[in-house]
Amino acid sequence: MAxxxxxxxLLRDAAEAWAQERSxxxxxxxxxxxxxxxxxxAQAFAEMAEMGWAGIVVPEEFGxxxxxxxxxxxxxxxxxxxxxxxxxxxxSLAAATGLKRAGSAALKQAWLxxxxxxxxxxxxxxxxxxxxxxxxxxxxxxxxxxxxxxxGVKRPVLFGMAAHAxxxxxxxxxxxxxxxGITLFLAxxxxxxxxxxxxxxxxxxxxxxxxxxxxxxxxxxxxxAVDEGGPLLERMLDCACAGLAAQMLGSxxxxxxxxxxxxxxxxxxxQLIGAFQALQHRASVLLxxxxxTRSAVESALDAxxxxxxxxxxxxxxxxxxxxxxxxxxxxxxxxxxxxxGMTDEHDAGLFLKRARIDDMSFGGAGYHRERYGRLAGx
Amino acid sequence: xxxxxxxxxxxxxxxxxxxxPISPELAGKNPYRYTSDxxxxxxxxxxxxWLRRVVDHGWGAPSWxxxxxxxGLSARQGAIINEEMINAGAFHPNRTYGEMMLGPTLLEFAxxxxxxxxxxxxxxxxxxxxxxxxxxxxxxxxASLQTKCIDDGDHWIVNGQKIWTSxxxxxxxxxxxxxxxxxxxxxxxxxxxxxxxxxxxxARPITLISGTTHFCEVFFSDxxxxxxxxxxxxxxxxxxxxxxxxxxxGSLASGRAEEAPLGPIARKHVGVDSQGxxxxxxxxxxxxxxxxxxxxxxxxxxxxxxxxxxxxxxGVPVSALKNLGAGLSQxxxxxxxxxxxxRGLGWEGDAFTPEELEATRxxxxxxxxxxxxxxxxxxxxxxxxxxxxxxxA
Numbered sequence: 001m002a003x004x005x006x007x008x009x010l011l012r013d014a015a016e017a018w019a020q021e022r023s024x025x026x027x028x029x030x031x032x033x034x035x036x037x038x039x040x041x042a043q044a045f046a047e048m049a050e051m052g053w054a055g056i057v058v059p060e061e062f063g064x065x066x067x068x069x070x071x072x073x074x075x076x077x078x079x080x081x082x083x084x085x086x087x088x089x090x091x092s093l094a095a096a097t098g099l100k101r102a103g104s105a106a107l108k109q110a111w112l113x114x115x116x117x118x119x120x121x122x123x124x125x126x127x128x129x130x131x132x133x134x135x136x137x138x139x140x141x142x143x144x145x146x147x148x149x150x151x152g153v154k155r156p157v158l159f160g161m162a163a164h165a166x167x168x169x170x171x172x173x174x175x176x177x178x179x180x181g182i183t184l185f186l187a188x189x190x191x192x193x194x195x196x197x198x199x200x201x202x203x204x205x206x207x208x209x210x211x212x213x214x215x216x217x218x219x220x221x222x223x224x225a226v227d228e229g230g231p232l233l234e235r236m237l238d239c240a241c242a243g244l245a246a247q248m249l250g251s252x253x254x255x256x257x258x259x260x261x262x263x264x265x266x267x268x269x270x271q272l273i274g275a276f277q278a279l280q281h282r283a284s285v286l287l288x289x290x291x292x293t294r295s296a297v298e299s300a301l302d303a304x305x306x307x308x309x310x311x312x313x314x315x316x317x318x319x320x321x322x323x324x325x326x327x328x329x330x331x332x333x334x335x336x337x338x339x340x341g342m343t344d345e346h347d348a349g350l351f352l353k354r355a356r357i358d359d360m361s362f363g364g365a366g367y368h369r370e371r372y373g374r375l376a377g378x
Numbered sequence: 379x380x381x382x383x384x385x386x387x388x389x390x391x392x393x394x395x396x397x398x399p400i401s402p403e404l405a406g407k408n409p410y411r412y413t414s415d416x417x418x419x420x421x422x423x424x425x426x427x428w429l430r431r432v433v434d435h436g437w438g439a440p441s442w443x444x445x446x447x448x449x450g451l452s453a454r455q456g457a458i459i460n461e462e463m464i465n466a467g468a469f470h471p472n473r474t475y476g477e478m479m480l481g482p483t484l485l486e487f488a489x490x491x492x493x494x495x496x497x498x499x500x501x502x503x504x505x506x507x508x509x510x511x512x513x514x515x516x517x518x519x520x521a522s523l524q525t526k527c528i529d530d531g532d533h534w535i536v537n538g539q540k541i542w543t544s545x546x547x548x549x550x551x552x553x554x555x556x557x558x559x560x561x562x563x564x565x566x567x568x569x570x571x572x573x574x575x576x577x578x579x580x581a582r583p584i585t586l587i588s589g590t591t592h593f594c595e596v597f598f599s600d601x602x603x604x605x606x607x608x609x610x611x612x613x614x615x616x617x618x619x620x621x622x623x624x625x626x627x628g629s630l631a632s633g634r635a636e637e638a639p640l641g642p643i644a645r646k647h648v649g650v651d652s653q654g655x656x657x658x659x660x661x662x663x664x665x666x667x668x669x670x671x672x673x674x675x676x677x678x679x680x681x682x683x684x685x686x687x688x689x690x691x692x693g694v695p696v697s698a699l700k701n702l703g704a705g706l707s708q709x710x711x712x713x714x715x716x717x718x719x720x721r722g723l724g725w726e727g728d729a730f731t732p733e734e735l736e737a738t739r740x741x742x743x744x745x746x747x748x749x750x751x752x753x754x755x756x757x758x759x760x761x762x763x764x765x766x767x768x769x770x771a
Binding site: 002003004260263264271272274275276277279280281283284285287288291292293294295296298299317320321369370372373374376377378 | 639641644655656662663665666667669670671673674675677678680681684685688690694695697698699701702755757758759761762763765766767768769770771
């Protein structure tokens with residue numbers, strides 16, 4: 001556990017208590033049963049916003065707390081422990097950071113206070129192909145009068161059915177594969193000619209497909225500068241990766257603790273299965289992986305707060321380790337529980353599905369190893 | 379001497395990176411080579427000067443009590459001194475077996491006379507200690523040790539054999555586990571300090587697969603040891619040893635020098651593709667993976683130091699850190715040999731560069747990392763039982 005400030009300790013305790021009481025693992029089952037495609041509990045999200053968590057990285061002048069990325073990570077880790085589904089990472093962390101850094105005065109005023117209050121969800125519409133790769137963006141935004149005309153498909157857009165607006169990565173010049181030539185737009189999701197369809201996935205993340213069949217946007221919708229959205233997008237994705245890695249760390253830690261408790265209660269061959277050395281050693285190895293992951297997550301959050309030059313590397317390090325560790329712990333959770341872990345009634349499956357969903361979001365472990373390697377000169 | 383270490387008003391050192399008052403020849407070097415090999419340290423005047431400077435400042439053992447030659451600082455301040463030295467590209471020159479393991483143990487278990495006799499020379503870095511624990515028949519199962527210790531009035535008479543005793547051929551003294559009662563396992567062990575110059579002590583270096591002779595066998599033949607050299611009382615040695623092993627694990631897991639990146643050497647030896655990447659795609663990903671995990675390991679060391687310093691927690695359990703660090707270093711040594719290809723197979727001679735030869739020896743030596751100081755398996759047992767609270771069979 002990092003050395004936290006007194007305020008961060010209070011924040012962590014509040015998030016832990018709230019998640020255990022108001023958003024336990026069972027809450028996720030209800031969201032799944034809802035079938036509304038939102039992927040989260042609106043009432044629960046309203047409570048999170050009341051606690052101030054939707055405005056943690058939003059500047060005070062726009063109704064936020066300006067409390068930093070590490071503080072956001074502290075909350076996300078606790079929410080991850082109960083697999084709480086919420087648009088905090090896309091909206092209150094990544095989109096809010098994009099607006100804060102590059103939004104016009106009008107865009108900031110229009111969206112930041114609502115994000116901080118939990119009244120609006122602004123999502124990210126980045127991915128198109130089968131895997132995360134922003135440079136491969138194909139969706140075109142063609143000059144049309146003073147504005148732009150967008151055509152193409154984005155999927156998956158996280159919490160896309162509930163979102164009130166989306167930050168869209170569109171190609172305004174160059175070819176798919178070019179890092180340059182991408183422009184970011186902020187568009188309300190009720191824009192004419194935008195059609196949205198829910199994606200029914202293995203686990204709740206409110207995913208949707210957005211079809212931009214000739215959506216027209218004015219120049220005021222541009223976030224930052226035309227053709228130069230790449231660095232801003234990278235910053236937003238670093239935020240999303242570090243925040244999601246913190247949440248994954250919480251999820252993996254909880255999966256590990258549940259499994260450990262089972263090893264101490266389940267008996268076979270006349271003894272507790274936790275007394276078997278084969279299982280003890282696997283559990284010990286998992287602890288080491290969780291500790292490495294915690295160090296990487298906390299370092300990435302600190303780098304974001306300091307706006308350090310190595311932020312890109314450290315965000316990828318955190319996301320890659322969190323992906324590897326969470327998937328490994330979730331797999332061991334099922335194996336060590338045996339048959340009961342395979343049942344829908346048991347929570348192990350929730351962790352396994354979430355681990356795969358989280359790993360795929362904003363780039364899997366393989367993507368981030370490659371990105372880290374490129375940044376480090378390999 | 380006009381030289382002094384800059385400190386803030388709390389007596390804590392403050393150096394900018396690279397500005398520690400250490401000789402440039404020493405900066406970035408592996409402190410392990412000096413502190414574990416008496417002959418190596420004696421031969422290097424730069425090291426001797428750095429040791430004297432730190433000891434004269436009272437920081438040979440910064441957080442031990444002043445009456446036993448320590449610096450009288452808090453554990454937190456001691457941690458800061460270590461951290462600042464590492465941050466500044468230096469290292470603490472007195473991180474020896476005596477300072478890391480025996481000294482803290484004596485502070486807890488020795489009587490007043492023993493403390494005043496044995497601890498100050500350790501704080502001054504004057505005595506080289508070796509650790510006589512393992513025996514041919516007692517490795518991971520240490521408590522099955524058999525070295526005999528018989529009461530002979532005002533002396534003990536010791537007979538037996540120790541093995542894997544690091545630096546015994548250069549050591550002045552040995553802290554040793556001996557059997558004073560053959561009817562009980564742990565309850566028949568005593569902790570004894572033996573002068574290596576005593577009649578009947580013989581240390582023989584063991585040549586390892588790497589060609590090095592760091593480890594020794596030590597033979598005790600009717601060695602007479604004064605009664606007052608026993609620590610913690612007769613048959614009380616196992617408690618003393620367990621505490622000392624905790625200090626050992628802590629030292630193995632802390633303060634490691636950062637390793638140079640493998641990228642440049644891989645590009646040079648393996649070549650690059652049209653995009654400037656290491657040409658062997660499979661090797662490239664394994665190098666990247668090791669680099670990333672090593673970075674997270676270094677972050678873990680920093681986090682552990684920060685948490686201990688702030689008193690907010692114990693940091694990463696040392697039994698887990700030891701296995702992670704050993705595994706990553708071993709993997710790195712393997713990768714280095716793979717990168718060097720045919721040039722990583724040399725043993726000696728001018729046909730290979732000194733760096734290539736060192737990489738080969740380092741690879742072979744690295745196999746010891748997961749054996750010494752409690753094997754990989756023993757560390758996992760410790761994590762399972764003491765950290766995770768899993769039951770015993």
